Amino acid sequence: MSQLASQADLSAEIDAISKEYEAAGALPDFRAETNTRLDYPPYRSSVLRHPTKAPQQADPEGIELWAPVFGQRDVDPLESDLTIQHRGEPIGERMVVTGRVTDGDGRPVRHQLVEIWQANAGGRYIHQRDQHPAAIDPHFTGMGRCLTDADGTYSFTTIKPGPYPWKNHHNAWRPAHIHFSLFGTEFTQRLITQMYFPGDPLFALDPIYQSIVDPAARERLVATYDHDVTTHEWATGYRWDIVLSGSHRTPHEEDVA
Numbered sequence: 212m213s214q215l216a217s218q219a220d221l222s223a224e225i226d227a228i229s230k231e232y233e234a235a236g237a238l239p240d241f242r243a244e245t246n247t248r249l250d251y252p253p254y255r256s257s258v259l260r261h262p263t264k265a266p267q268q269a270d271p272e273g274i275e276l277w278a279p280v281f282g283q284r285d286v287d288p289l290e291s292d293l294t295i296q297h298r299g300e301p302i303g304e305r306m307v308v309t310g311r312v313t314d315g316d317g318r319p320v321r322h323q324l325v326e327i328w329q330a331n332a333g334g335r336y337i338h339q340r341d342q343h344p345a346a347i348d349p350h351f352t353g354m355g356r357c358l359t360d361a362d363g364t365y366s367f368t369t370i371k372p373g374p375y376p377w378k379n380h381h382n383a384w385r386p387a388h389i390h391f392s393l394f395g396t397e398f399t400q401r402l403i404t405q406m407y408f409p410g411d412p413l414f415a416l417d418p419i420y421q422s423i424v425d426p427a428a429r430e431r432l433v434a435t436y437d438h439d440v441t442t443h444e445w446a447t448g449y450r451w452d453i454v455l456s457g458s459h460r461t462p463h464e465e466d467v468a
């Protein structure tokens with residue numbers, strides 16, 4: 212097995228790519244890169260698993276025959292509260308994350324299935340591949356879902372996830388984040404992305420966050436603290452809007468356009 216790179220080596224790779232991107236910004240034909248780079252060498256596995264061939268053309272109607280389906284009655288409103296899925300209270304900072312799903316013109320995307328998954332307050336997932344020595348919280352699974360309302364608003368009550376180590380390089384830690392999936396009206400429209408928390412000291416060190424090379428684009432993945440969402444003696448509040456199209460679109464993974 213090859214020796215893992217140090218954080219300093221990794222950060223130097225990240226810096227070199229951002230300098231190159233910044234320099235390209237001065238060129239007349241520059242276009243801002245607003246999505247995740249599929250091939251981003253500091254994120255080691257991206258090199259191994261990004262698509263190398265053109266997307267397979269599929270008949271959307273054919274896919275509908277075997278893709279997952281759901282109806283509005285399948286989603287219970289209680290599934291948006293990740294703190295009530297077990298008999299006891301989960302450990303950590305209770306918080307509400309809310310925002311609107313809109314198109315590029317600010318129109319609400321209604322009755323949209325929004326799914327989230329996340330680590331617990333200690334940065335541990337309930338997953339057999341996550342074996343790092345942080346505690347599993349018996350009262351927290353870390354998965355929830357809801358439908359946006361008529362105004363395109365979603366809302367989750369959950370626990371603030373902790374940062375966690377991963378094996379990309381030596382001493383690699385992910386900034387705290389929540390994974391989001393938006394289902395669209397068909398399975399072929401599914402979008403997946405991550406939401407982060409303001410001021411995280413791990414942003415500069417994280418090759419997944421940095422794989423969106425445009426600083427303004429990656430900042431759109433960062434929620435804002437909103438004291439109007441915070442509730443008295445109950446939960447802190449964060450706001451994060453998701454824009455599906457246009458120049459302020461929220462960056463997402465696996466964009467094949």
Ligand SMILES: [Fe+2]
Nearest residue numbers: 329330388390
């Ligand atoms: Fe994660």
